[in-house]
Amino acid sequence: METKSSHQPKFPDRFPELPLRLANLPEFPNFFMIRDDLLPLGFGTKWRKAIGIQENAKEKAVKEILLWGAVHGNYLASFSTIFRSLGFFVTTIGYSKDPHLKTYNEHLVKYHSHSFHCYANRKLALEAFAQMSSRFAGLVLPEFGVHPNQILGLKQLWSNLETKIQSLLKDSEYKTSPNESQAILLLEIGSGVSFLSAYDYFRNSQVLVQGVMIGEKKDSWLSRTKQLQMKLGLQPVPIPEENVMEVEGKLPSSSLTIGETERNQKENPYQEAQKGMGFGKGQNHYKDWIFEFYQKNEIILEPMYSAKTLFHFHKKQNERMVYVSKIPIFYLHQGGQIQHLDLVFPKTRVLP
Numbered sequence: 001m002e003t004k005s006s007h008q009p010k011f012p013d014r015f016p017e018l019p020l021r022l023a024n025l026p027e028f029p030n031f032f033m034i035r036d037d038l039l040p041l042g043f044g045t046k047w048r049k050a051i052g053i054q055e056n057a058k059e060k061a062v063k064e065i066l067l068w069g070a071v072h073g074n075y076l077a078s079f080s081t082i083f084r085s086l087g088f089f090v091t092t093i094g095y096s097k098d099p100h101l102k103t104y105n106e107h108l109v110k111y112h113s114h115s116f117h118c119y120a121n122r123k124l125a126l127e128a129f130a131q132m133s134s135r136f137a138g139l140v141l142p143e144f145g146v147h148p149n150q151i152l153g154l155k156q157l158w159s160n161l162e163t164k165i166q167s168l169l170k171d172s173e174y175k176t177s178p179n180e181s182q183a184i185l186l187l188e189i190g191s192g193v194s195f196l197s198a199y200d201y202f203r204n205s206q207v208l209v210q211g212v213m214i215g216e217k218k219d220s221w222l223s224r225t226k227q228l229q230m231k232l233g234l235q236p237v238p239i240p241e242e243n244v245m246e247v248e249g250k251l252p253s254s255s256l257t258i259g260e261t262e263r264n265q266k267e268n269p270y271q272e273a274q275k276g277m278g279f280g281k282g283q284n285h286y287k288d289w290i291f292e293f294y295q296k297n298e299i300i301l302e303p304m305y306s307a308k309t310l311f312h313f314h315k316k317q318n319e320r321m322v323y324v325s326k327i328p329i330f331y332l333h334q335g336g337q338i339q340h341l342d343l344v345f346p347k348t349r350v351l352p
């Protein structure tokens with residue numbers, strides 16, 4: 001079925017530039033956002049993780065890649081798209097619990113995989129992956145693409161950030177003593193690769209790396225860090241408990257539609273959430289907050305990751321419990337927002 005049109009969009013066949021961009025938000029004093037969400041297609045920091053893996057494949061002269069993971073997630077969407085565009089033959093094993101759910105990420109995965117197999121749950125997908133990887137000639141990536149070469153691109157980011165922090169602090173009013181932290185790097189922990197790589201890089205510096213747990217309990221993740229560090233080729237140093245935090249709030253569900261009437265009825269969503277409603281009941285509030293945040297800052301938050309962390313900060317600030325931090329906080333927005341454009345752009349416009 002060859003239906004090549006002359007209008008086929010050109011997709012970059014080389015790696016894009018991965019600049020470090022900082023923004024400060026008026027509402028959050030001493031707070032700088034690292035805008036990885038601005039990297040192509042909103043893939044965010046996944047670009048930085050992919051670049052070293054691509055180099056590894058080049059060295060081995062491998063042109064085939066096997067991926068697996070959740071079909072609606074940013075990992076599979078970004079890696080299948082990136083490796084396809086770099087000329088790899090992409091084989092993907094995905095899983096989705098809801099056969100009817102259609103998402104942007106799933107679309108990307110499906111159409112950028114030369115060979116695509118989808119299963120009803122993680123367990124079945126893992127079995128299929130184990131079987132296929134045993135006879136796969138190319139590069140086989142485990143879940144979340146955990147690979148020592150992921151660190152290469154991340155390290156470059158930390159190094160650029162370090163330079164930026166130093167120049168920012170040099171001519172600022174921030175006063176710190178030699179043995180105290182001068183800045184905080186704040187980021188979410190999914191698999192934890194980004195966090196562990198940052199922790200490794202800044203371990204003996206004056207930048208304090210602070211992680212926010214997403215999805216997994218802190219204790220459970222902390223019990224696995226050594227193993228993960230070894231897989232990544234990092235020194236298996238212990239992660240201090242105080243560097244990892246759990247913020248309250250249940251994860252928003254995957255059904256992310258909001259009725260306009262509901263939106264109009266609630267006046268001040270985050271105030272209500274502050275009274276201790278939490279996200280479980282207040283999922284729509286959360287979506288409202290993403291919308292408001294976008295209107296104020298022109299930054300789209302991702303409901304699972306960035307919105308969770310920033311909502312927490314906002315809340316603390318309203319409660320006057322802010323990190324009245326004398327040192328600047330650098331927060332990494334890791335992208336993944338494109339799948340959720342409907343949170344900020346209305347799908348349909350109802351005529352009066």
Ligand SMILES: *Cc1c(COP(=O)(O)O)cnc(C)c1O
Pocket residue numbers: 044046074075144188189190191192193194195302305334335336337
């Ligand atoms: C992958 C991802 C993360 C988590 O990164 P890890 O290195 O797996 O912890 C966070 N936010 C977004 C948007 C992501 O796509």
